[in-house]
Structure formats: C-alpha cells, structure tokens
Amino acid sequence: MYSFTEENYLKAIYKLQERQEEAVSTNAIADSLNTRAASVTDMVQKLSGKSLLIYEKYKGVVLTEAGRKVAIGLVRKHRLWETFLVDKLRFTWDEVHELAEQLEHIKSEELVDKLDEFLGFPKHDPHGDPIPQQDGKMLSQALILLEQMPEKAFAIISGVVNHSPVFLQYLQKQNLVLGISVEVLEKNAFDKSMSIRLNAEKEIQVSAEVARNLLMKV
Amino acid sequence: MYSFTEENYLKAIYKLQERQEEAVSTNAIADSLNTRAASVTDMVQKLSGKSLLIYEKYKGVVLTEAGRKVAIGLVRKHRLWETFLVDKLRFTWDEVHELAEQLEHIKSEELVDKLDEFLGFPKHDPHGDPIPQQDGKMLSQALILLEQMPEKAFAIISGVVNHSPVFLQYLQKQNLVLGISVEVLEKNAFDKSMSIRLNAEKEIQVSAEVARNLLMKV
DNA sequence: AACAATTTTTAGACTAATCTAAAAATTGTT
DNA sequence: AACAATTTTTAGATTAGTCTAAAAATTGTT
Structure with missing residues (x-):
C-alpha cells in the first residue's frame, strides 16, 4: 500500500507524462506539486527503489508499468468520485475537484468497483474526461478543440482543457455545459x-481563449 | 483544521469518556489506539495546547466543548458513511467499519451535509447507533440490553455493543438483524x-454472551 | 571548446508522530 | 506511614516528508 504522498507523486508524474512523451524533469514535478526540486529528488529515489518508476540522475523519470497502474487507479477513483458528487450529491462541476483529491486516496478496490456499479458504469466524469475501467483501459474518444472546428460544423461539448473554477463558472453562466450541441456560425x-x-437556438460569441479550452465530440 | 492523527485521538477519548464519567487515562487511550502511553502523553499535551482537552499530569484528560464538537463531527461522518456504504453500495454491515474509519477524515462540512440529505436524514446507522445531527445533538433512544429484558417482554433489535465482524456475521446467520421483533420466552x-x-415466528436460543451484546428498543 | 546560465543533486536541518528505556509520581497494602 | 507495584512522564532516538543553501552536472552560446 502506498502513502498519500507517494500516490500524489505518481499521479502528478502520470499527468505530466501524458502530454510530452519524454522523461519528466524533477523541476516539472516540483512545479505541479507546489514543492521543491530537492524534495522531488528524494521522493523519486524512493519510488525508484519500489520499481514504480525509472529514474536517471539529471535526466528525469519515466513511470514503470507498475507505477502507471497505480496512477491510473487514482485517476479512476478521482473521476468516479467526481461523478458521484455531481450526479448524486448535486454539487456543481466546479466544486468537486478538491474533494475528489481527498477521496481518491481512500484505500479499497471493492469500494471503487461498487461505486462504479452504483453510478451505472459511467464512461465520462462531469468534466467530460474519460473514466478508466477496472482493467485500466480508457475509452479514448478523439475529442477536438472548438477552435479547430470549421464554419458550419456541428459537435457536442464533451470536456474542458482548463479545469479552473473561474472558467467552469463562466461556462455554466453561458450554458456551455456538457452535452450541448454547437454549430459554428462564423x-x-x-x-x-x-x-x-447552442442547441439550434441561442447564438453567442466566444473568445479564442474559450474556444481553445473546450473539447468537442464530432 | 486538525490532522488525521489528532482527529483519531479526539474520537478515541470521546468514546472512552462516554462510558465512564471520569477523566480518561493515557494508558486507556494508548490501548484503544494501539499505541504507547509515551506517545499519548506527547499528543495530549499538544491537544491541550489547542484547547481541545484539559490535561492534568498523572490525572488523565477530559475533552473541552471544542474537543467534543470535533469528536461528535467525526462520529456523525463515520455513521453517515456507514449508512451510505450499506444502503447505497450494498456492503454488509460487518464490512463497513474500516472503510468508514478512512472516510470520516475527509474534510468538508458541505459534503457531509449533502450526504446526510442524500440518505434522507437517517437517524441510525446500520448498527443501530444514533447519528448526530448538524448541531451535534443525538436522539438518545434509551436502548436496553437483551439480557435486561424480563420474560414475556417484547422489543425490537436496534443495535449492538460489540461491533466485531465475527459477532455481526453470527447475528446475520441467526437472522438477528436490525428491526426484528423479539419476545423473551424463557x-x-x-x-x-x-x-x-423472532417476529412471532421462529424460536431460538441465545447465549448470555449474545444477550449482553444486543441493544433493544422497547 | 570554454564558460555562463540553468537545472539538478547533495548535505544538513526541521516537524509531526512515533518508539524504547529510564525516571518520577501515584496507589494500595500491610 | 513505608514501600512495592503500577502508572505516567521524560529523555533521547527514529522515520517520512519537507526545506534552504551550496555543490555538481548539463546546456547553450559564442
């Protein structure tokens, strides 16, 4: 069983590795966890000793299969808890991230699987991000950014890039919520x-900044 | 905000104080937390510094109103999560204690209140123990032990003293579950x-040990 | 290829929570 | 009231995770 802190490092490294295919630097990890590079060096040496990642001095780290598995398990728990909080407890999607950060560390395979079942095996969380299955597989869904859509194209709002509360609140206010259909007019x-x-009804203007942060399913 | 460990100490002290009205000894706390008296001394000094309890050297500790409030908040969360696990996720009542021990430390007033609402403001957890309300009040329900009932008396099974899985499993097997009506024959x-x-139907024998651990509502 | 700028690691120290072993206080028994 | 048994505290050490500051390695630029 891994500590709260070890789990947080594994998840942070996993998220960083997702974007760029190379090894992740200690500084990048320190930034994303709001800690210092020296602390990261200590921890990655420890995790390397547990074969959860491969660490080369001055080169950075890459998760092993075991490390990836732990990280994906955390992402699964995080997204299932977010879904529970929004669907069942009626939180709004901008309130749930911090809570899920705590809940994802509850240790019990059985709990997460029963939660999954209770929620009806959802494929996506309230932000539109895919929820990993028990076996660690994720249904990739080939989402594109709103800014990439041509004029006259149609698509469904299916996720966000930026998860900040202020952005999510803006979306809520504009009714730019998950599942809404969008036609690009100009x-x-x-x-x-x-x-x-929106939904073949209301017409609105969105800035480039917004268009660059909305994920659409064609 | 209090640490996981501080919270556990407060809850343990609260539970010990419930039974005996005197100050709680460091040894009693050490026993109930599976730690050593020396560690307890350190921690109660710390908690005393935060005005959560009153500590007198060699005399033991008593919770302050603030400390009691924290402990009752934990009991409330514990019992609501147990109710969630049994009622919604279909765990059995002997499986949920360890999980609730983790979940009770999730920090969010809003979460626990929304959970309470989602569960329909239950008055009792799956073991028959009363769930404290937001204001910390508990509906006391004057339960008596089965062993205290006279012959020919009727009552409803409403709780257990001993929460060990082996006892709970025994009860399940004998159908001695919450809500069942019991008449004392002999x-x-x-x-x-x-x-x-049981339920004006099946007749069974129970040992003194069992009768001493079943709480009944008259 | 040398060196300045940047990144990363090492060294040493700190905090929270724990432990063991020894010292001190309390309690009970005669 | 004295002293043995028990309980509790103190002293000093340990572990996980963190930090700052200094040293070492790498990178980029001329």
Missing part, C-alpha cells in the same frame, strides 16, 4: 473569436 | 442463556 480571423449557435 | 438461571421468539 470564425473571426482578426481575434480568433467565434460565433456559435 | 431465561435460564443456570447459564443466563435465553429462549426468544
């Missing part, structure tokens, strides 16, 4: 803002 | 065993 070449139509 | 003076009738 793309403004000057500032990259877009006119879009 | 009390054996020799070994204090009892003959009882």
Whole structure:
C-alpha cells in the first residue's frame, strides 16, 4: 500500500507524462506539486527503489508499468468520485475537484468497483474526461478543440482543457455545459473569436481563449 | 483544521469518556489506539495546547466543548458513511467499519451535509447507533440490553455493543438483524442463556454472551 | 571548446508522530 | 506511614516528508 504522498507523486508524474512523451524533469514535478526540486529528488529515489518508476540522475523519470497502474487507479477513483458528487450529491462541476483529491486516496478496490456499479458504469466524469475501467483501459474518444472546428460544423461539448473554477463558472453562466450541441456560425480571423449557435437556438460569441479550452465530440 | 492523527485521538477519548464519567487515562487511550502511553502523553499535551482537552499530569484528560464538537463531527461522518456504504453500495454491515474509519477524515462540512440529505436524514446507522445531527445533538433512544429484558417482554433489535465482524456475521446467520421483533420466552438461571421468539415466528436460543451484546428498543 | 546560465543533486536541518528505556509520581497494602 | 507495584512522564532516538543553501552536472552560446 502506498502513502498519500507517494500516490500524489505518481499521479502528478502520470499527468505530466501524458502530454510530452519524454522523461519528466524533477523541476516539472516540483512545479505541479507546489514543492521543491530537492524534495522531488528524494521522493523519486524512493519510488525508484519500489520499481514504480525509472529514474536517471539529471535526466528525469519515466513511470514503470507498475507505477502507471497505480496512477491510473487514482485517476479512476478521482473521476468516479467526481461523478458521484455531481450526479448524486448535486454539487456543481466546479466544486468537486478538491474533494475528489481527498477521496481518491481512500484505500479499497471493492469500494471503487461498487461505486462504479452504483453510478451505472459511467464512461465520462462531469468534466467530460474519460473514466478508466477496472482493467485500466480508457475509452479514448478523439475529442477536438472548438477552435479547430470549421464554419458550419456541428459537435457536442464533451470536456474542458482548463479545469479552473473561474472558467467552469463562466461556462455554466453561458450554458456551455456538457452535452450541448454547437454549430459554428462564423470564425473571426482578426481575434480568433467565434460565433456559435447552442442547441439550434441561442447564438453567442466566444473568445479564442474559450474556444481553445473546450473539447468537442464530432 | 486538525490532522488525521489528532482527529483519531479526539474520537478515541470521546468514546472512552462516554462510558465512564471520569477523566480518561493515557494508558486507556494508548490501548484503544494501539499505541504507547509515551506517545499519548506527547499528543495530549499538544491537544491541550489547542484547547481541545484539559490535561492534568498523572490525572488523565477530559475533552473541552471544542474537543467534543470535533469528536461528535467525526462520529456523525463515520455513521453517515456507514449508512451510505450499506444502503447505497450494498456492503454488509460487518464490512463497513474500516472503510468508514478512512472516510470520516475527509474534510468538508458541505459534503457531509449533502450526504446526510442524500440518505434522507437517517437517524441510525446500520448498527443501530444514533447519528448526530448538524448541531451535534443525538436522539438518545434509551436502548436496553437483551439480557435486561424480563420474560414475556417484547422489543425490537436496534443495535449492538460489540461491533466485531465475527459477532455481526453470527447475528446475520441467526437472522438477528436490525428491526426484528423479539419476545423473551424463557431465561435460564443456570447459564443466563435465553429462549426468544423472532417476529412471532421462529424460536431460538441465545447465549448470555449474545444477550449482553444486543441493544433493544422497547 | 570554454564558460555562463540553468537545472539538478547533495548535505544538513526541521516537524509531526512515533518508539524504547529510564525516571518520577501515584496507589494500595500491610 | 513505608514501600512495592503500577502508572505516567521524560529523555533521547527514529522515520517520512519537507526545506534552504551550496555543490555538481548539463546546456547553450559564442
């Protein structure tokens, strides 16, 4: 069984590794965990000793299969708890991240599997991110950014890149929520803002910043 | 906010104080937490510094109102999570204690209140123990032990004293579960065993040991 | 290829929670 | 009231995780 702290390091490394295929630097880990590079060096040496990652001095770290498994288990728990909080307890999707950060460390395979069943084996969490299955597999769903859509195209809002509460609250206010269908009416070449139509009804303007942070399912 | 460990000490002291009205000794605390008296001395000095309890050298400790409040909050969370695990996730009542020990330390007032609402504001947990309300009040329910019941009396099984899995499993097997009505048919003076009738149907024998651990609502 | 800038590691120290072993206080018994 | 038994505290050490500051390695630029 791994400590709260060990688990947090594994998840942070997993998330960093997802984007860039190379080894993850100690500084990058320190940044994402709000700690110092010296602390990271200590911890990755410890995790390396447990064969959860491969560490080369001055080169950075790469998770082993065992380490990846632990990290994916945490992501699974995090996203299932978020789904529970929103679907069952009626939290809003911008309130649940911090709570799920705590709940993901509850140790029990049986609990997470029963939660999964209770929720009806959801495929996505309230932010549109895919929920890993028991076997660690994730249904990848080929989402694209709103900014990448051409004029006249249709798609469904299915996730966000930026998870900050302020952004999520903005989306809520504009009714840019999961499942809404969007048609691109016009793309403004000057500032990259877009006119879009929601659910074949309301027409609104979104900035490039927003378009760059909304994930769409075609 | 208090640490996981501080919370565990407060809850343990609260539970010990419930039975005997005097100050709780460091040794008693050490026993109930599987730690050593020396460690307890350190921790109670720390908690005393935070005004959560009153500590007198060689005399033991008594919780302050603030300390009691924290402990009752933990009991509330523990019993609500146990109710969730049994009612919603279909765990059996002998499986949930360890999980609730973890879940009770999740920090969020809002979460516990929403959980309470989701469960329909239950008054008792799956073991029949009363669940404290938001304001810390508990509906006391004047339960008596089965062994205290006279012959020909009727009552409802409403709780257990001993929460060990082996006892709970025994109860399940005998159908001695919460809500069942019991009539005392005969009390054996020799070994204090009892003959009882369940739900006006099946007649069974229970030992003094069992009768001493079943809480009944008259 | 040398060296300045940057990144990373090492060394040593700190805190929270724990332990063992020894010292001190309390209690009970005669 | 004295003293043996028990309980409790103190002293000093340990572990996990963290930090700062200094040393070492790497990288980029000329």
